Amino acid sequence: MQPLLEIRNLHATVEGTEILRGLDLTVDAGEVHAIMGPNGSGKSTLAHVLAGRDDYEVTDGQVLFRGQNLLEMEPEERAREGVFLAFQYPVEIPGVNNAYLLKAALNAVRKARGEPEIDAIDFLKLVREKMSLMQMDQSFLNRGVNEGFSGGEKKRNEILQMAVLEPMLCLLDETDSGLDIDALKVVAGGVNSLRSPDRAIVLVTHYQRLLDYIQPDAVHVLSRGRIVRSGDKNLALELEERGYDWLREVESA
Amino acid sequence: MKAPVLDSELLRHAVDTRPGPDWLARFRRESLERFLDAGFPTVRQEAWKYTNLSPVAELTERWLSAKPTPEDETGRPAATLAEDIVGGGSDAHTVLFVDGRLDTGSLPRDLPDGVSLEPLLEADVPPIGAVRGDAMTALNGALLTDGLRLTLADSASLDRPLYLLLLVTGETEAVVSPRILIEAGRGANATIVEHYAGEPDARRFTNVVTDIVQDTAARLQHYRFQQQPSASFQVSRLHARLAASAELDCHSIDLGGQLVRHDAMIRLTGDGARVALNGIYVTDGRQHVDNHTRVDHEAPDTISREDYRGVLKDSSRAVFNGKVMVHAGADGTDAAQSNRNLLLSEGAEVDTKPELEIYADDVKCSHGATVGQLDQTSLFYLRSRGLDEETARHLLTFAFLREIVGRARNAALGRRMERMLVGGLPEFEELESLL
Numbered sequence A: 001m002q003p004l005l006e007i008r009n010l011h012a013t014v015e016g017t018e019i020l021r022g023l024d025l026t027v028d029a030g031e032v033h034a035i036m037g038p039n040g041s042g043k044s045t046l047a048h049v050l051a052g053r054d055d056y057e058v059t060d061g062q063v064l065f066r067g068q069n070l071l072e073m074e075p076e077e078r079a080r081e082g083v084f085l086a087f088q089y090p091v092e093i094p095g096v097n098n099a100y101l102l103k104a105a106l107n108a109v110r111k112a113r114g115e116p117e118i119d120a121i122d123f124l125k126l127v128r129e130k131m132s133l134m135q136m137d138q139s140f141l142n143r144g145v146n147e148g149f150s151g152g153e154k155k156r157n158e159i160l161q162m163a164v165l166e167p168m169l170c171l172l173d174e175t176d177s178g179l180d181i182d183a184l185k186v187v188a189g190g191v192n193s194l195r196s197p198d199r200a201i202v203l204v205t206h207y208q209r210l211l212d213y214i215q216p217d218a219v220h221v222l223s224r225g226r227i228v229r230s231g232d233k234n235l236a237l238e239l240e241e242r243g244y245d246w247l248r249e250v251e252s253a
Numbered sequence B: 001m002k003a004p005v006l007d008s009e010l011l012r013h014a015v016d017t018r019p020g021p022d023w024l025a026r027f028r029r030e031s032l033e034r035f036l037d038a039g040f041p042t043v044r045q046e047a048w049k050y051t052n053l054s055p056v057a058e059l060t061e062r063w064l065s066a067k068p069t070p071e072d073e074t075g076r077p078a079a080t081l082a083e084d085i086v087g088g089g090s091d092a093h094t095v096l097f098v099d100g101r102l103d104t105g106s107l108p109r110d111l112p113d114g115v116s117l118e119p120l121l122e123a124d125v126p127p128i129g130a131v132r133g134d135a136m137t138a139l140n141g142a143l144l145t146d147g148l149r150l151t152l153a154d155s156a157s158l159d160r161p162l163y164l165l166l167l168v169t170g171e172t173e174a175v176v177s178p179r180i181l182i183e184a185g186r187g188a189n190a191t192i193v194e195h196y197a198g199e200p201d202a203r204r205f206t207n208v209v210t211d212i213v214q215d216t217a218a219r220l221q222h223y224r225f226q227q228q229p230s231a232s233f234q235v236s237r238l239h240a241r242l243a244a245s246a247e248l249d250c251h252s253i254d255l256g257g258q259l260v261r262h263d264a265m266i267r268l269t270g271d272g273a274r275v276a277l278n279g280i281y282v283t284d285g286r287q288h289v290d291n292h293t294r295v296d297h298e299a300p301d302t303i304s305r306e307d308y309r310g311v312l313k314d315s316s317r318a319v320f321n322g323k324v325m326v327h328a329g330a331d332g333t334d335a336a337q338s339n340r341n342l343l344l345s346e347g348a349e350v351d352t353k354p355e356l357e358i359y360a361d362d363v364k365c366s367h368g369a370t371v372g373q374l375d376q377t378s379l380f381y382l383r384s385r386g387l388d389e390e391t392a393r394h395l396l397t398f399a400f401l402r403e404i405v406g407r408a409r410n411a412a413l414g415r416r417m418e419r420m421l422v423g424g425l426p427e428f429e430e431l432e433s434l435l
Helices: A043-051 A075-081 A098-112 A120-133 A138-142 A151-165 A181-193 A233-242 A246-252 B008-016 B022-038 B054-066 B078-086 B135-142 B376-383 B389-405 B411-424 B428-432
Strands: A005-014 A017-027 A032-036 A056-065 A083-086 A093-097 A169-173 A200-205 A218-223 A226-231 B093-098 B115-119 B146-152 B162-168 B174-176 B178-184 B189-198 B204-214 B219-226 B233-242 B247-254 B259-268 B274-283 B288-297 B303-312 B317-326 B334-343 B349-358 B364-372
Touching: A005 A043, A017 A032, A017 A043, A017 A056, A017 A226, A032 A043, A032 A233, A043 A056, A043 A075, A043 A083, A043 A169, A043 A200, A075 A083, A075 A098, A075 B376, A083 A151, A093 A098, A093 B376, A093 B389, A098 A120, A098 A138, A098 A151, A120 A138, A120 A151, A120 A181, A151 A181, A218 A233, A226 A233, B008 B022, B008 B054, B022 B135, B054 B174, B054 B204, B054 B233, B078 B093, B078 B162, B078 B189, B093 B146, B135 B204, B135 B233, B146 B189, B162 B204, B178 B189, B178 B219, B189 B204, B204 B219, B219 B233, B219 B259, B219 B411, B233 B247, B233 B274, B247 B259, B247 B288, B247 B411, B259 B274, B259 B303, B274 B288, B274 B317, B274 B389, B274 B411, B288 B303, B303 B317, B303 B349, B303 B389, B317 B334, B317 B364, B334 B349, B334 B389, B349 B364, B376 B389, B389 B411
Parallel strands: A032 A200, A032 A218, A083 A169, A169 A200, B093 B162, B146 B178, B162 B189, B174 B204, B178 B204, B189 B219, B204 B233, B219 B247, B233 B259, B247 B274, B259 B288, B274 B303, B288 B317, B303 B334, B317 B349, B334 B364
Antiparallel strands: A005 A017, A005 A056, A218 A226, B115 B146
16 A cells, blocks of 8 residues: 655755755554654654745655655645644734635635535534534634634644644644643644544654653654654653653764 | 926916915915925925925926916716726715816715815815915915815714715826815714725826814724826825814825825824824835825823835835824823835835934833835745645735724725725735635
8 A cells, every 4th residue: 555655765954954864754544653852853844844845955855645746746735635734833824814714725625626615604614613623712713813822722723724624644743832731632632533544643742741642653753854763652651751862872873 | 316396487377377266366376485485395305305206396397388277188977987996885975076176066965964065165265274284285275276175063973984086087197286174073073085096097196185173082084095097196195183082093005106105294282182093005016105104292191003014016115204203291192103014026115214202201102113025934834724825925915904904993994995905916806705
């Protein structure tokens, strides 16, 4: 079976500094992968490169998404093909209505799938259902995108978008950072609701905490731009216990 | 660059031969003398540093020399043009000016009690207020084409907006000089719109003066929609004087015109008077749009809020100069001023200058100006949600301006502004569906 995501020898630089240095990763549909690592190891860079942020320059390697060359696609094409990045720091866009963005995004995805635009009533029904899952008040719909949202509300809004768009590949960039335990549970609930045999979820996280609520099928340790170790969920517990210091020994060995 | 000059004999002749009642002839001559003393503003004057009126002076001179008695032809029937611009069924008292002349047939006959609307030229006493203004105000007075006076008695309330549609038509170069007077009694309230537009190929110089006087606790909303044809010039000046607890909300949108200068001069003369100046300019091609504001806090506890935003494309140029003057004794003044600009091309240029002078105590004043590009992270965020780059750019640009429009208290006029803005941005059909 063709993997959903296949990353081979990925190298990427930011302003001339190499951040990803030969990263390999294969993710199959139906799986949840966690990518852990210390600050500066390249976790967020990986998430952004996959979503198509052009501040990063890919200098070598290949990324196949459902067999297609992902790196050749514009960010909007990736989104329409089913790649979704939940931002670590979701952007506030006053003046752009939250409901509008959701609808425009959903219709862009539907159009790419060859489906007709969603009508207003079905849209509202869908969004209400997903908002109740994320325990979000409906008043959020008529506000500017993330405008004046608390940190936790922004993260919930990211997962709401994800739940509405139903992407094939969900990338979560430090979605757990800055969340209290209640918000973390809500966010984890939203993510778990998206687990499905034909979808993959990649969680980028610094802490093991999120993995108490979202059980990963695989855990990878990223260090200095490469995956240095992979294992099952026990690897996350080990990291929690030992910290990331031992990686330096691995690196220098 | 050449300094703007005008042949004074040509001007004097034009002033002397214009029709009108005696008081008007005197008023024109007095204005003329003041204009001749001052002359056209030049870039050597601080207030006109960035705006050279030479093309305006040249047009004026060509127009004066073309005919001994300047009488202007008009283009196609204004009513159909008005229909195109404003659309049918607008919920307002609409009054039409064509090339500076009031269409008296358009005057509403169903105004509420205490509200009157009179053609300026029909007044038998000088209805012109105490405002002296600058050289351009004097030129407006000297060449006064026509005008309108709105009077609101104490506690009177205008039920629907007064929508003044000032159209320019015809390809012949001409100067149009209307004047609008608004007097609001104690506790009166009204919404007034000045909408400038015209035939696409009209070549006119509109030099307009609006004079607002608000008595205690009078509340006005003033909207200025400037969509002049691309070969036209506009100089406009809004004077307002507010007594205690009076409130004025201004919305100004500049979308059209080749060379445009607007001055908003606000005096807060009574305790607790409040003004909000909301401004938007969107420029492209080789447009030049200059907005100057001046707010004089002359009494205690007066409030001013000023927010101007601009979007500049191509080789266009914009100027913002906002001065807040807090006079001695105006303790407890609360003034905030902001000017933000989006430069969408390398050839565009903006000069922004907030100024603040304070001679009172316990004042709260802030001001700031920014010039920048579209936020790349926001752009990426929208694209990562499936919106194509063009749509994302337009949406962000529109969102930047929409915050200002959102302050319109009249919902219908707010929607009209949104539609105007969307129309001023490319690919507007797509954006319009987003509203």
